[in-house]
Amino acid sequence: MAASANGGRAAEKRRLILDAAIRVFARQGFHSARVSDVAEEAGVAYGLVYHYFDSKDQMLNELFTERWSLLLEAISEADAELDSPRAKLGAAAGFIIESYRHDPELMKVIIVEVTRAANSFGRTHLPEIRQAYDAIAKIVADAQADGEFRTDVSADFAAMLFYGAIEQLLTGWIFEVVPAADEDYESAKALVVETICGGLEPRPAADRLAR
Amino acid sequence: MAASANGGRAAEKRRLILDAAIRVFARQGFHSARVSDVAEEAGVAYGLVYHYFDSKDQMLNELFTERWSLLLEAISEADAELDSPRAKLGAAAGFIIESYRHDPELMKVIIVEVTRAANSFGRTHLPEIRQAYDAIAKIVADAQADGEFRTDVSADFAAMLFYGAIEQLLTGWIFEVVPAADEDYESAKALVVETICGGLEPRPAADRLAR
């Protein structure tokens, strides 16, 4: 009926604006992006942005939360459904990398404007960000309990390194410090886990056979 | 003479302002810090800040460059003077960690406002930041050539992970996500290298003996 039609259209407009915000924030950075830029990019009137969102901040918050909750879910699922710690960490890293591959602009916004923006939105969303650290730490801790990971490195510490390594990798792609072609994504998924779990030093044949 | 005396005093004032800027930027963040806050913190007149610095940006640029060049030197020196890749990487990590331990406010500013601030100062200083990546990558590449590091992980990739891991660790300390007591710094220096080089998985006795 009419209400549904309107509701549907309204939701579309909201999405339209949100998607425009992704592009604009990715291109100019959140701070340099004016609300009018978002409106223009979306092809709507200035005021309409404020019809759907309370503030410029809210748009970014929503973009972050929307995506980050998927990440948290993905890690949880990986932890629940997979067996080896390598598989679990691989799934986590894989999700983040695939997120970037699938929508680089959104991930750029999330990483640059939120997770790395320690003084502004990073602070606001610290609890959610910490949830990711914690979920990774749990994977490590379980692996330690099972004798699969060494125990002289605390799980929290390891989680920090693992997460930091991935985020830095994406930052490198985002700012084109390191190459980012399709094959890079694929190899990165495997290598990031291989490196963190196996270390940079080569393992003797015996060790390799063992696994 | 008078000129020299003045010059001396002038240099002191400049330093006074720069040090005040560190405290203010660390406390409020660069963006929220007003030039007047810096002047007040330094106990000097508003306009004097502009006598010594061209702009608010310049203060941060200077703080960054001053410290970052020491870091680059430290890595170079480590590379030149030490033998094993572990020692070299350990010296690099150690320098960063000691920098934080020695002047946490300055390092907070550098990390939060520059190296993590990909959209603003991080972009400006990308060349210098990249030099650090490259120096680390060189250490890895040399180790690979010597057969001490595996070769299936590219040196650039490894450098990214290594740097990202350390930066994330410091970010965790800065925002109190992970504890930061004296013993943490000490153990962190050892563990960050041990983890990246040795990996999270335990090594068989044979492997351990080998080194």
Next chain:
Amino acid sequence: MAASANGGRAAEKRRLILDAAIRVFARQGFHSARVSDVAEEAGVAYGLVYHYFDSKDQMLNELFTERWSLLLEAISEADAELDSPRAKLGAAAGFIIESYRHDPELMKVIIVEVTRAANSFGRTHLPEIRQAYDAIAKIVADAQADGEFRTDVSADFAAMLFYGAIEQLLTGWIFEVVPAADEDYESAKALVVETICGGLEPRPAADRLAR
């Protein structure tokens, strides 16, 4: 018929909105009240307000005029039908006080947003407000002509004082500066006239007997 039924319903809706406007304007003040607040309070769609009213201003204008014309009538009638100036002034004061007692929200809106709002609606409705002054002044002037009121105070001047005294009294009630219980209304009606006519100073017995 349908038309009439619709017309009837339409009129009801109009009234519904107007009554909602009274509550919203009284609660938040005209300036802070948004048209959407009125619509919500009335339980109708936003746009419907503009179907019945040309503008937000028009609603207030209508609320004022509707009530104020009754006041003007009441004063005229009192003047025409009563004899003594005390009775006439008492009827005028009584009507205003009873209006407030009967519908405090409407009177709050009229006084706060129109008659006291000298810079906005008070200016627009100055002619109608002046009619009330004039009607009171006429009562005074007639009383002077009849020797019942002193003549060294101009009728206009007296009317101003009389009206100002009552309005201030209501303002005090509205903002709870002075108490406003049922008995206060009753006594106020008598006292406001007694005070203005008789003065604050006590009259000798002879004078009292005289009336």
Next chain:
Amino acid sequence: MAASANGGRAAEKRRLILDAAIRVFARQGFHSARVSDVAEEAGVAYGLVYHYFDSKDQMLNELFTERWSLLLEAISEADAELDSPRAKLGAAAGFIIESYRHDPELMKVIIVEVTRAANSFGRTHLPEIRQAYDAIAKIVADAQADGEFRTDVSADFAAMLFYGAIEQLLTGWIFEVVPAADEDYESAKALVVETICGGLEPRPAADRLAR
């Protein structure tokens, strides 16, 4: 010295802006007055207004408080130094009327934008406004205790009427509902007290002789 000279000049600029604000607020009303109008009227740059004042509101608050505190003082003094209630009330009324005569624009702003603006600044300054009511009520109460004023009208009630009468009178002048020539001010001072104290009804000879 220099500091004093600068201080002096600075204070002058502040005053310049405040005086410009009076004219602009009186002319256009506070709400319609833009900060840029004030700056332009003062002949200074936009930003300088915010160098001296925190907000547009603060300017009005300051204008009000500055003048109102004088009024409160004047009433207190009158109460302390004069004997008869008539003299005291006359001094209070006189001060208000003289304030208007001396600086009609400022008083217009104070009355229109504050004391009559019940929903905005009137509410903010209600405590201070109430102090004036209370001071007048005290004069009345004392007169009642001395047997000089009737006791069947409560002091608060009487104060309300007295204050309302004066404010209405000024409002009439401000909006030119009643004439406002020099002789009007003079006679008003006497008549407002005479009317409120003596009442509109003529007093018998005996009564008149008595005083």
Next chain:
DNA sequence: CATGAATGAGACTTCATTCAT
């Protein structure tokens, strides 16, 4: 009659930078 999405002008406030002493 009814709905509520869409429009866009308008004003406050902030603050880096400049300038006159």
Next chain:
DNA sequence: TATGAATGAAGTCTCATTCAT
């Protein structure tokens, strides 16, 4: 060198009103 007053551009958010169904 030192002071702090002066400048003015820029951007967020509000909300009355209009319009398409």
